[in-house]
Amino acid sequence: MTVIRPSDEYLEQPYYRHLAEGTLHLNCCNDCGAAHHPPSPICPKCRSFNTGWKPASGRATLNSFAEARHAVHPMLGPKVPYVITLVDLEEGVRLVSGIPEGMRFDLKVGMPLECKVIRFDEAFALPYFLPVGEGGA
Numbered sequence: 001m002t003v004i005r006p007s008d009e010y011l012e013q014p015y016y017r018h019l020a021e022g023t024l025h026l027n028c029c030n031d032c033g034a035a036h037h038p039p040s041p042i043c044p045k046c047r048s049f050n051t052g053w054k055p056a057s058g059r060a061t062l063n064s065f066a067e068a069r070h071a072v073h074p075m076l077g078p079k080v081p082y083v084i085t086l087v088d089l090e091e092g093v094r095l096v097s098g099i100p101e102g103m104r105f106d107l108k109v110g111m112p113l114e115c116k117v118i119r120f121d122e123a124f125a126l127p128y129f130l131p132v133g134e135g136g137a
């Protein structure tokens with residue numbers, strides 16, 4: 001599977017470290033409880049610096065999706081066409097994701113999804129969201 005690997009500097013950050021361990025964690029505020037993404041040392045809801053990490057439930061809803069038919073980078077050429085998804089997590093966070101290479105689903109906006117973390121090497125994994133019952137969680 002061809003994916004663009006973030007630099008080692010990014011992979012050392014908590015978001016990617018949790019994924020490499022097999023779970024999606026979200027940056028959360030310890031004061032107001034809000035989850036947010038991308039991670040930030042300041043809560044975007046209440047401006048608290050008291051933030052931490054909590055495991056996500058993995059439950060999400062498909063907000064939108066598109067099929068990319070043009071490779072925006074030569075490395076992505078062999079992947080075209082591929083599906084990009086916008087998913088709303090139960091925790092109130094919206095993530096850009098995709099459908100893993102080689103998989104095809106009949107996607108419908110609003111359908112329930114579940115997270116599947118796919119590992120590419122020891123330090124790098126990404127969260128994907130599949131229709132419930134299609135191998136997620």
Ligand SMILES: [Zn+2]
Pocket residue numbers: 029030031032033034043044045046047048
């Ligand atoms: Zn907060």
